Amino acid sequence: MSWSLRSAAGPGAAAPSDAVVQCESLVHIYQTGSVEVQALQGLDLVVTAGEMIAVVGASGSGKSTLLSILAGIETPTAGRAQVGEWDLLTMARADRVRYRRHMVGFVRQQTASNLVPYLTARQVIDLPMTAAGTRSRARRARCDELLDALGVADCADRRPAQMSGGQQQRVAIAVALANRPRLLLADEPTGELDSTTAADVFAAMRQVNRHFGVTAVIVTHDPQVSGHVERTVAIRDGRTSSEVLRRAAGGTGADTQVIAEEYAVMDRAGRVQVPREYREALALTRRVRLALEHDHITIRPDDPDPAP
Numbered sequence: 618m619s620w621s622l623r624s625a626a627g628p629g630a631a632a633p634s635d636a637v638v639q640c641e642s643l644v645h646i647y648q649t650g651s652v653e654v655q656a657l658q659g660l661d662l663v664v665t666a667g668e669m670i671a672v673v674g675a676s677g678s679g680k681s682t683l684l685s686i687l688a689g690i691e692t693p694t695a696g697r698a699q700v701g702e703w704d705l706l707t708m709a710r711a712d713r714v715r716y717r718r719h720m721v722g723f724v725r726q727q728t729a730s731n732l733v734p735y736l737t738a739r740q741v742i743d744l745p746m747t748a749a750g751t752r753s754r755a756r757r758a759r760c761d762e763l764l765d766a767l768g769v770a771d772c773a774d775r776r777p778a779q780m781s782g783g784q785q786q787r788v789a790i791a792v793a794l795a796n797r798p799r800l801l802l803a804d805e806p807t808g809e810l811d812s813t814t815a816a817d818v819f820a821a822m823r824q825v826n827r828h829f830g831v832t833a834v835i836v837t838h839d840p841q842v843s844g845h846v847e848r849t850v851a852i853r854d855g856r857t858s859s860e861v862l863r864r865a866a867g868g869t870g871a872d873t874q875v876i877a878e879e880y881a882v883m884d885r886a887g888r889v890q891v892p893r894e895y896r897e898a899l900a901l902t903r904r905v906r907l908a909l910e911h912d913h914i915t916i917r918p919d920d921p922d923p924a925p
């Protein structure tokens with residue numbers, strides 16, 4: 618694995634035309650009484666159609682807030698957030714219901730909260746389709762298709778207590794995909810699972826991402842996720858700070874090497890966050906020297922007494 622710090626243009630540069638998610642300078646403030654918490658502080662993110670990405674970051678960095686906004690649960694305070702044709706800042710209340718029913722599917726960490734204790738897998742997958750007015754024959758066909766794709770056809774008539782944690786999360790993914798959303802969101806989907814089962818659940822998400830072409834955004838602390846996504850976006854203090862891209866290089870099959878490169882994210886105003894270890898290594902403080910070379914830019918420590 619090779620690491621280098623490169624710059625990935627933020628969405629301000631040029632959002633690709635096939636973007637499903639476009640967040641630009643996104644701000645979200647929670648107000649509790651007189652206390653304000655700025656959970657997102659100008660976050661930039663573009664996710665293109667068919668991508669599956671992971672979002673990582675320290676506790677409190679704003680990951681769940683981002684997911685709640687993309688899920689249509691929270692309305693952002695400022696900036697831009699667009700999912701498909703939907704503008705999440707200006708969306709009317711009635712549209713929000715349609716958006717949540719048809720555009721996004723959501724999988725939560727708590728396996729139990731994704732399902733209903735007294736309903737079988739088939740019955741719970743049926744619920745969102747019934748709410749959307751889908752006819753019974755189409756509901757049954759979709760349910761069978763999802764259970765098959767997720768490898769849990771044998772759980773069709775079981776209730777949650779009769780399934781393993783991994784099976785429950787696969788059924789939860791089926792529920793989230795029932796109405797054919799374009800965007801699948803998952804908040805710590807493997808948080809309650811052991812590492813083998815967690816790997817299975819990530820593999821199941823990858824499978825539906827490829828099979829149905831659904832775009833997926835997974836918030837997780839689980840380092841295993843890196844083996845299942847091509848892009849990991851890190852959030853720090855409510856902003857996207859860096860991205861790791863993975864791509865196959867060299868031969869085919871067993872010879873294939875996976876190369877991971879870390880990029881810094883530049884926002885619309887040209888701001889780039891220099892990692893702490895880089896700043897400390899060169900004692901970079903408040904003021905630095907920037908120089909434009911023909912194909913790169915250098916950052917040097919401020920020399921208070923430069924040679925004449």
Ligand SMILES: Nc1ncnc2c1ncn2[C@@H]1O[C@H](COP(=O)(O)OP(=O)(O)OP(=O)(O)O)[C@@H](O)[C@H]1O
Nearest residue numbers: 647649654656674675676677678679680681682683
């Ligand atoms: N409903 C809320 N009301 C007030 N503040 C909130 C609310 N939800 C989150 N916050 C605050 O917003 C900030 C971002 O929280 P968020 O849950 O998005 O972070 P996170 O990265 O998902 O954290 P974790 O990994 O612990 O889930 C934190 O300071 C948190 O305390």
